Amino acid sequence: MKAITSALAMRFMLSGVGGALTGLLAYALSNIHGYALFVTVGLIGGIAIFFLSQFYSRNVSLTEVVVTVPQLSQMTFMVNNTSRQAAWEIFVEVATRVSTQPLGREDGFLRESLNSLYQLFGQTRTLLKNMQPGKVSHENTVEYLALTMLNRELRPFLSKWHPRLSRFEQETAADDAAWLDGAEFREELEQLRGRLLEFAFAFARLAGAPNPQVLLATAP
Structure with missing residues (x-):
């Protein structure tokens, strides 16, 4: 029971930290303009595509x-x-x-x-x-x-x-x-x-x- 409670607490903390970082990133993007905005969005999109392709190759590409x-x-x-x-x-x-x-x-x-x-x-x-x-x-x-x-x-x-x-x-x-x-x-x-x-x-x-x-x- 104690282990389950600890795991839930850890997930709660990680969720909070993840939410805070997401909000910080959104705020930072809202203050970026011009070429810097396009470069930042492109970088984030490239990273997302990389992780999605890894997930697909390991878990989705089924035979x-x-x-x-x-x-x-x-x-x-x-x-x-x-x-x-x-x-x-x-x-x-x-x-x-x-x-x-x-x-x-x-x-x-x-x-x-x-x-x-x-x-x-x-x-x-x-x-x-x-x-x-x-x-x-x-x-x-x-x-x-x-x-x-x-x-x-x-x-x-x-x-x-x-x-x-x-x-x-x-x-x-x-x-x-x-x-x-x-x-x-x-x-x-x-x-x-x-x-x-x-x-x-x-x-x-x-x-x-x-x-x-x-x-x-x-x-x-």
């Missing part, structure tokens, strides 16, 4: 994008420059990990694969925390798609396999190649990879990447 992702079927997004940038950053995180790159039956260490997925979860969550919420009403957003990927795909997989692999590591000093659950882990990892690949393509389309198949070197 409709239709993508298909697992568990969500076909979805329509309205994206602007800010959401395109966020989608590109998430795409890069997904596309450069084991989440979309196949792991051969005899390749790699399973712990490293699991850690890579944990890092993908953490990096994506950090990106979402640092971005502003989508301002487009009644439409799907990039952050909704990202949270769906985290909560419906990554979280269940990590919740299942992290305790099982950790238990094996605590009980034996053997390499994870000797883990009896390793084959099942690889099989489910490959299934997860197929679904995350769909998410990666969706993020690439939202980012406006022209050839996501080339970037991922494969197709879903």
Whole structure:
């Protein structure tokens, strides 16, 4: 309650200061004549156009994008420059990990694969925390798609396999190649990879990447 009151008081003060400055500017303009008046009005108009163009490029210039992702079927997004940038950053995180790159039956260490997925979860969550919420009403957003990927795909997989692999590591000093659950882990990892690949393509389309198949070197 105290924080809300402080915020309202700050807004009230800023509104008062803004009103006072507006009145002062109006008074100053009323006393300017000749070329100085035209120069001043032109300067103010130029600054206003600059800020309006920035607002338009970030929030108004919207593009409709239709993508298909697992568990969500076909979805329509309205994206602007800010959401395109966020989608590109998430795409890069997904596309450069084991989440979309196949792991051969005899390749790699399973712990490293699991850690890579944990890092993908953490990096994506950090990106979402640092971005502003989508301002487009009644439409799907990039952050909704990202949270769906985290909560419906990554979280269940990590919740299942992290305790099982950790238990094996605590009980034996053997390499994870000797883990009896390793084959099942690889099989489910490959299934997860197929679904995350769909998410990666969706993020690439939202980012406006022209050839996501080339970037991922494969197709879903």
